Amino acid sequence: MFKAVINAEVFKDAIEAVSTLVDEAKFRLTKDGMSARAVDPANVAMVAFDVNAKAFDTFEATEGEIGIDLVRFMDILGMASKDDKLQLNLNEETRKLEIRTGGLAYTLSLLDPSSIRKEPKVPSLELPAKIVLNGTELRRAVKAAEKVSDHMALGVQDKTFYVEAEGDLDKVRLEIPESSLVSLKSTGNVRSLFSLDYLNDIVKSLGKAEQVSIDLGSDYPVKFTFGIAGGNGTVVYLLAPRIESE
Amino acid sequence: MKYAVSPSPEQALEMLAGNRKAMATIVGCCRIEYSGRAKSFLDYGDRLVIVKPDGTVMVHGDTRREPLNWQPPGTKVSFALEDGLSIVAKRTSPPEHMHVHFRDIHAVSVFRLDDAAEIDLVGEEKDIKDRIEKDPSIIEPGLRVVRREVATESGYIDMLCEDTAGRTVIVEVKRTSISPSSVYQLEAYLLDMRKRNKDVDVRGILCAPRISNMARVLIEEKGMEFREIGYEFELKEKKQSSLDCF
Numbered sequence: 001m002f003k004a005v006i007n008a009e010v011f012k013d014a015i016e017a018v019s020t021l022v023d024e025a026k027f028r029l030t031k032d033g034m035s036a037r038a039v040d041p042a043n044v045a046m047v048a049f050d051v052n053a054k055a056f057d058t059f060e061a062t063e064g065e066i067g068i069d070l071v072r073f074m075d076i077l078g079m080a081s082k083d084d085k086l087q088l089n090l091n092e093e094t095r096k097l098e099i100r101t102g103g104l105a106y107t108l109s110l111l112d113p114s115s116i117r118k119e120p121k122v123p124s125l126e127l128p129a130k131i132v133l134n135g136t137e138l139r140r141a142v143k144a145a146e147k148v149s150d151h152m153a154l155g156v157q158d159k160t161f162y163v164e165a166e167g168d169l170d171k172v173r174l175e176i177p178e179s180s181l182v183s184l185k186s187t188g189n190v191r192s193l194f195s196l197d198y199l200n201d202i203v204k205s206l207g208k209a210e211q212v213s214i215d216l217g218s219d220y221p222v223k224f225t226f227g228i229a230g231g232n233g234t235v236v237y238l239l240a241p242r243i244e245s246e
Numbered sequence: 247m248k249y250a251v252s253p254s255p256e257q258a259l260e261m262l263a264g265n266r267k268a269m270a271t272i273v274g275c276c277r278i279e280y281s282g283r284a285k286s287f288l289d290y291g292d293r294l295v296i297v298k299p300d301g302t303v304m305v306h307g308d309t310r311r312e313p314l315n316w317q318p319p320g321t322k323v324s325f326a327l328e329d330g331l332s333i334v335a336k337r338t339s340p341p342e343h344m345h346v347h348f349r350d351i352h353a354v355s356v357f358r359l360d361d362a363a364e365i366d367l368v369g370e371e372k373d374i375k376d377r378i379e380k381d382p383s384i385i386e387p388g389l390r391v392v393r394r395e396v397a398t399e400s401g402y403i404d405m406l407c408e409d410t411a412g413r414t415v416i417v418e419v420k421r422t423s424i425s426p427s428s429v430y431q432l433e434a435y436l437l438d439m440r441k442r443n444k445d446v447d448v449r450g451i452l453c454a455p456r457i458s459n460m461a462r463v464l465i466e467e468k469g470m471e472f473r474e475i476g477y478e479f480e481l482k483e484k485k486q487s488s489l490d491c492f
Contacts, residue, residue: 039489041360042360042486042488043488043489043490044486044487044488044489045489046489117360120489123489123492125492195486220492221489221492238489240486240487240488240489240491240492241487242485242486242487243485243487
């Protein structure tokens with residue numbers, strides 16, 4: 001059973017965190033909220049999504065799993081206006097999700113959860129550097145790097161966080177010293193390279209966050225953590241690095 | 247993956263309509279009616295039809311490289327039973343309508359392909375020239391590149407080189423194949439060069455993956471040379487790793 005009411009924009013922004021990486025996902029429902037764990041087909045980027053019942057105006061759910069076609073879901077959510085309320089209701093008999101917003105009533109056929117790619121195990125990584133900064137700074141860095149290359153390095157050098165991209169002809173480097181960051185903790189210099197294709201997708205959602213926490217190492221995956229739904233939800237992205245082959 | 251040999255139209259329909267996210271191949275005796283930019287009608291015959299999840303449709307006969315008919319990604323594909331299996335593919339810009347009707351189905355397969363590999367194709371003319379410059383021995387051992395894009399009365403020479411005997415060599419690169427007009431082009435450059443320096447011994451080499459028979463004859467008659475230069479699939483130096491490596 002699942003019945004909930006939530007602000008349309010808040011919910012759309014939350015779901016976008018998952019839809020930007022995968023086309024379909026399994027959502028787990030409990031009385032405390034909803035969550036999803038998904039990895040892209042190439043096993044390069046992973047998302048762990050959690051939204052608390054407190055993010056909703058009303059939330060009632062019994063333990064269960066639903067499979068959602070995120071492309072269609074986002075299409076429907078896109079029909080809602082920013083300030084509208086979204087009413088969600090799971091029709092268990094028909095396995096359809098009823099979505100009501102601003103006078104429109106949709107029914108979305110749900111996917112068989114067992115047909116969706118298996119949920120990934122989120123690796124536990126101890127990464128040496130932790131940087132906390134505003135999401136828009138990171139989005140700006142990604143936009144700057146895109147003009148120059150298809151991959152971008154993230155690093156810490158001498159207590160300065162930097163982002164660097166080098167193409168055939170041009171190069172761009174953005175440095176943010178500790179004083180301009182919310183915080184920076186590092187046991188040394190680190191650097192890892194990432195594909196801008198993925199970073200672009202990640203930054204769509206992350207770019208809206210006030211504070212993003214980046215766990216970074218050298219030639220290790222990067223972990224991005226930020227809040228959604230006004231602090232009542234969390235998104236964690238894990239992105240595998242590009243490594244220089246021997 | 248699902249596979250069926252000699253399925254009934256109903257079985258085929260169930261397989262196809264129930265797996266829209268899968269790539270489907272149907273081999274059978276079919277008729278194709280097409281109207282759009284042109285009109286065409288292909289009567290019943292054994293063919294292979296491929297339907298991809300993104301709407302791409304290909305109809306292949308058992309000869310030649312090019313499909314008999316095709317529709318690009320974004321096409322709306324639907325399946326139906328109309329005294330046999332029917333596949334309807336519709337597009338709106340430009341408006342196109344393709345109707346494939348099977349009177350006999352030999353085999354149907356549906357499979358989900360997870361493919362996010364990046365292809366790095368080195369095949370532009372400039373790439374071939376770059377490769378030659380990096381290692382001229384792929385044309386001839388001991389060859390040295392002196393200058394690129396050298397101006398002559400008849401146009402720009404791709405590469406001006408020198409061989410081990412100190413002779414000037416003009417190298418002209420074509421991306422696809424050498425035709426008689428490429429031969430005449432190089433001949434013009436050779437004449438220009440000989441006009442400028444009456445004593446100089448100039449060789450001409452044409453490079454491409456293929457050469458037409460006519461061009462081959464002309465090259466021999468005119469005392470020029472041909473070198474076959476193929477494409478290379480190069481792996482990116484900074485390879486994308488996946489999360490399961492960590």
